Amino acid sequence: IWLEKWTTVWKSFTLQTQFSLRGIARNRMRSLAGIFAASMGAMLLMVVLSMHDSMEEMMDFQFSKILVNDFEIGFKDPRGYEAYLEAKRMPGVDYAEPVLNIACTLSHEHREKKVSVTGLIPRSQLTIPVNTSGDREELPEVGLLLTKRLADILDVSVGDVLLFEPTEREQETRKVPVAGIINSYLGLTAYADIEYLNRLVDYEGVVSSIQLKTVRDKSIEKQFLRQLKNTPGVQAVSSARHDKELLEETMTGQLMVSLTITIVFAGMIFFGSVLNSSLISLSEREQEIATLHVxxxxxxxxxxxxxxxxxxxxxxxxxxxxxxxxxLGWLLCVSIGTDLFRIPFVIEPYSILITILVGLGFTLLAHVPLKRAIDRLDWTEALNVKE
Known part of the structure; x- marks a missing residue:
């Protein structure tokens, strides 16, 4: 091979390395096919692991940084501030925050989008507007805080004025300034100060839902849910904590199935390509191998x-x-993203390590049958020079 021309370099290699390099250079197409097969196995496994890492990051972002409440009580109709005070007195409630959600149409020039504006108290603790870096974005006293995706759709920047038109009640269209833009994984979300949003729709001290942080005690939680069941005007109750646990349970099961299938499939690619290439090489180099044995x-x-x-x-x-x-994992994350959310692309170091270990592990495994084939080789017959 060409490397042998570099005598000093070639002699620095061990006999094993020289043997291997000659075998690789002798059958270049087969060697390229082996590299291609190994790269496909690694790519397949890397894509699945990167998607898992990205989904876990998305879940952590949603439930550990934005929605950190345990329960959210949604009312059938907007309620007065007394509903918030009543919720604070319920059994097991440690902390509560009022929320006002207003469905509306936001428009700018010829663009418009139907969204829900979420009104929060300043420095809210149970729903936190955070950017992709995990840093809190402060609510403006006046105007709306838009996600970047929504701002792009409406083609607005900070300082522009939007037309705000509520969809659930007849009211004249109002002009609202864009006070901030937040780069978030959530898509069509708009935040506002709850008092400002009340004034915007001619309300005073009105809430549409209450978010709660509760004591983690099963018996107290049962009392809380029992009292909640008898509370008039409650339309829906959601639990971010339970949703997260259920999602983690579901994802863990699905992940184990998908990872098992992917590891087996990628392993078959590594195992099959190595074994096939080695057995063919063995049959072609019987005389050379027999000479080494002698x-x-x-x-x-x-x-x-x-x-x-x-x-x-x-x-x-x-x-x-x-x-x-x-x-490919990055392309999948980009393509899966919608107006409602986009998936952050994340790869943990252990995912790269798993891919390398699977590739090397199945390579070692493929040499078990190869060693048996070498054991069964008839050295005497292999040394006979065929005319």
């Missing part, structure tokens, strides 16, 4: 030479497949 090399040492060759090819495949998998 020179005193054991079956284990000869098998290690083939393993060395496979590791070179598969490491090359991993080097190609990992960035391909990362790129």
């Amino acid at each position: 020179l005193g090399y054991t079956t284990r040492e000869i098998a290690r030479m083939f393993l060395h060759e496979s590791l070179i090819l598969n490491v090359g495949g991993l080097i190609v497949g990992l960035p391909l998998g990362i790129a």
Whole structure:
């Protein structure tokens, strides 16, 4: 091979490395096919693991940084401030915050979008407007705080004026300024100070839902839910804590199934390509291998030479497949994003480590049947030179 022309470099390699490099160079198309197969296996596994990491980040962002309440009570009709005071006195309630949601149409020039504006108290603790870095965005005293996706749809920037038209009650259209834009994973979301939003729709001290932080005690929680059931005007009760637990349960089950299938499938690619390539190489190089055996090399040492060759090819495949998998995972996250949400692209270091270990593990496993094939090889017959 061309590398042998560099005598000093070539002599610095061990005999095993020279044997492996000759085998790789002798069958370039087969070697390229082996690298391609390994890269496809690595890419497949990397995509699945990166999607899992991204979904976990999305869940953590939603339930640990934005929605940190335990329960949210939604009323059939807007209620007065006394509903908030009543909710604070319910059993097990540690902390409560009023929320006002107003469905409306926001328009700017020829663009418009139907959204729900969420009115929160200043420095709210149970629903927190945060950016993609996890930093809190302060609510403006006047105007709306829009997510970047919504601002892009309406083609507005800070300081522009929107037309605000409530959809659930007849009221004249109001002009509201864009006081801030937040880069968030949530799509069509708008925030406002709850008092400002009340004034905007001619309300005074009105809430549409109450968010609660409760004591984590099963018996007290039962009392709370029992009293809540008898509270008039309650339309819906949601639990961010229970939703998160249910979602984690569902995702864990689905993840184990998808990961198992992917690891098996990727492993079959690694295993099959290594075993097939090695067995073909073994049949082509019987005389060379028999000569090594006569020179005193054991079956284990000869098998290690083939393993060395496979590791070179598969490491090359991993080097190609990992960035391909990362790129494809990023493309999937971008393509899955909608107006309602976008998925953050995240890859944890252990995901890269798992991909490497699976690739190397199945490469080692493929050499078990290869070693048996070398054991069964008839050295005497292989040394006979065929005319």
